Amino acid sequence: MSTEYANLTTVSCQRFKCSGRGLILPFGNEACMSIQLRAVLYFIFLLYLFLGIAIIADIFMSSIETITSRKQKIRYPDPGEKDKYLTVEVQLWNATVANLTLMALGSSSPEILLSIIEIVGNRFEAGELGPGTIVGSAAYNLLMICALCISSIKAPETRRIKLYNVFLVTSFFGFFAYIWLFIVLSVISKDVVDLWEAIITFLMFPLVVILAYLAEKNFFISKEINMEEEERTLILTPPEVDETGNQRVFRKEDLLQFLRDLGQSTSLSLEDKAQLFAAKLSESMPRSRMQYRIEGARMLAGGKSLFPNLPGKLQEIYQRAVKPQPFGGAILTDHEDGGRKGSSTFNIDENPHMAILEFASSSYAVLEREQRVTVDVTRHGYTASAIRFRLDTIDGTATAGEDYEKLSEEFKMESGQQEKKITIHVIDDNQWEPDETFFVKLSLPEGEEKHAKVSSKTIALVTIINDDEPGFIQFEESITIVKESVGKAEIKVARVNGADGRVTVHYRTKDIDARARKDYQPADSELVFEHGEISKIIAIPIINDMETEKDESFVVELYNPTGGTQIGKHAKTVVTIINDDDYKTMANKMASLVQGDIDKLSVTTTTTWGQQFREAMNVKGGDLETAKFSHYVGHSLSFCWKVLFAFVPPTSIAGGWLTFFVSLFFIVILTAIVGDVAAILGCLIGLKDSITAISFVALGTSLPDTFGSMIAAKNSKTADDAIGSIIVSNSFNVFLGLGIPWLIAAVYWESQNLPFTVKADDLTFSVLVFSICCVLGMIVLIFRRFLGIFGKAELGGPTIPKYICSIFFVLLWIGYLTLTGLQAYGYIKW
Secondary structure, eight states, rough: OOOOOOOOHHHHHHHHTTSOOSSOOOSSSOOOOOOHHHHHHOOOOOOOOEEEEEHHHHHHHHHHHHHHHHEEEEEEESSSSSTOOOEEEESSSSSSHHHHHHHHHHHEEEEEEHHHHHHHHTTTOOOOOHHHHHHHHIIIIIIIIHHHHHSSTTOOOEEOOOOOOHHHHHHHHHHHHHHHHIIIIIIIIIEEEEEHHHHHHHHHHHHHHHHHHHHTTTTSSSOOOOHHHHHHHHOOOOOOOOOOOOOOOOOOHHHHHHHHHOOOOOOOOOOHHHHHHHHHHHSSSSSHHHHHHHHHHHHHHHHOSSSSSOHHHHHHHHHHHOOOOOOSSOEHHHHHHHHTTEEEEEESSOOOOEEEEEESSEEEEEEEEGGGEEEEEEEEEEESSOOOEEEEEEEEOOBTTTTOOOOOEEEETTOOOEEEEEEEEEEEESOOOOOOEEEEEEEETOOTTTTEESSOOOEEEEEESSSOOOEEEESOSEEEEETTSSSEEEEEEEEESSSOOOOEEEEEESSSHHHHHTTBBOEEEEEHHHHHHHHEEEEEEEEEOOOOOOEEEEEEEEEEETTOOOOOOOOEEEEEEEOOHHHHHHHHHHHHHHHHHHTTOOSSSSOOOHHHHHHTSSSSOGGGGOOHHHHHHHHHHHHHHHHHHHOOTTTTSSGGEEEEEEEHHHEEEEEEHHHHHHHHHHHHHOOOOOHHHIIIIIIHHHHHHHHHHHHHHHSSSIIIIIHHHHHHHHHHHHHTTTTHHHHHHHHHHHHHOOOOOOOOHHHHHHHHHHHHHHEEEEHHHHHHHGGGGGTTSSOSSSHHHHHHHHHHHHHHHHHHHHHHHHHTTSSSOO
């Protein structure tokens, strides 16, 4: 009997091994489970905890975004008028300081808190899980995230780091932080951290912030301050406000210009047009590293996106006709005649040394038999320097390789040169086809933004015209809406499916409820299309009688074509004259819709608890129209976490600070549980804490950063948000993640008159291997920036070189894991 009891006790103890590894776990007796089952359950639980941390970190970073985006109104002397002041809104937080403090804390909070919790829970004795996670996370961030970001950008596009001075400062400290760690543990006092060492480690955090801020302000470069430039930077055009007094993120004139460019499409509702304009605005708006990090977390959980997701029909229209172009610049474009060159009037009131590039015309036509079309890129403003620009073709109804030869390359405009002609080859396939179109996009390579900017004509439409037919003549739109005060109704007449020979067509006006000579000037005239011309403008004067009237309409019709041409499907267009007040009402309604769509994409928009719960309980926050299968899967897995964290106070309370502290409290609890689960899992499968830390835990805590950096690489114009911030996180993980717990423990052991001991064999070897990989990785990034073979940019570039670099970074990470593992298990003596 006693023998059986002993055997049973032995079996129970064996099955319940590792039960003493956690501070909180296990919750109950796990003696009845096999070791294999417990390992699987703990692994699944660890993954689920990582998902929960990603979701609460999303809320935590939303509060940080709210805090750092606050603005303050200041009064500034009006440079134009004496004794007058301008009210200007300025950011309370400097972008660099915000990125290096609160935003870095938001990105690295799990790693930092894990190290603090471990050392406090171990009665102020150093453990392996926290420090190992910090070094392992740094290795993953630098090597794997760089590898993914380099290869995620479509060739031959590139992304360069813009704030290179800041990057150099943070990169130095990102490397020095780990060298300092090695010096403290292996050189100055082996396996002992003195109080002064802990203090210096922690104080390096504010030192990096100060130096990076000074680097951003060019403090280390002798430069005379241009006060006029500083004033232009500060005094911006005041933002418009709606009827309630709230600021809009766009100007109504931009909205009206967008509507004119889009045309009077009867297939689009006012809501559809508002979504298209909101998507265009979102593409042009600057975004922070924190927003990309939040978007990465929401991708994992199937949450509400911060980027516009248009339904299929609108997405197709957006890709073909609404490419994002920068607003502003005071550019007024005249109407084009015959699809040839238009003219633009520029108000260049910014940097006098800035060049402005645009296409000479927004549309070109070419007969298929001519086999080439020449597009003109013109330069305005400053011309005394050489500048580079890119041209990329985009398919419309014409297909690259079948109808024309794809173009995607950089060109150079020499000093003094104001125009450059670029030829695109057209394929003559000797088959009759309807007229086909493609687009040419003008953009600036990375690094040229300091010397040049693009104007409004950044997309040119190229029409390949059927050779052997005179074509059809028709109105471009069947409905035209104009304001009573417009002056002239300008109606476009298009020649389609052929442009051979000289043809003519007559046009005339007819009353509906508008009256000729009372509401408009009648017309009965002739249009002449020369050989190759594809468009004309009919201008009908509109009479403004200053009386309040209902909408009135008249018809313009085409008749009597000559030269073999025929009237197309739009032989008539109805011109509706609307009262200016009605027009303003329609514009105001659409402006409200646009602002609402933009607010949905913001993390700082005022929210309520009710709104939080609605978004938590619906896929993509309720945007079911664009939800995909992966969103439903992520939402199903994270539903419980979302509902739980919906109880966190919204960011509209106390300026986001209450959200900050409550979400931080949840992160502390989850991080403590993660530490227990990781320790027990490693014990069950026979992994040392140092290896568990650099593999499972480091990978899990870095997943949102991975997705956030890839999104930033694809959507940002620079590489700063993609890889610049992960270098910052690496240094701060040491200065805060080790500086704070070391300081706490060193103070405690100093009060006991005992040394603070840190067994550093595995840690120092891991740090040494990572430092070597860090040097090699930084050398590659420097080569990529300055060598043409890589596109002279940190990210992207030609296909083969970028994939070679990505593979090199992946091999460095695998080598780091392999060497660290071999040393931890005694195969490498250290």
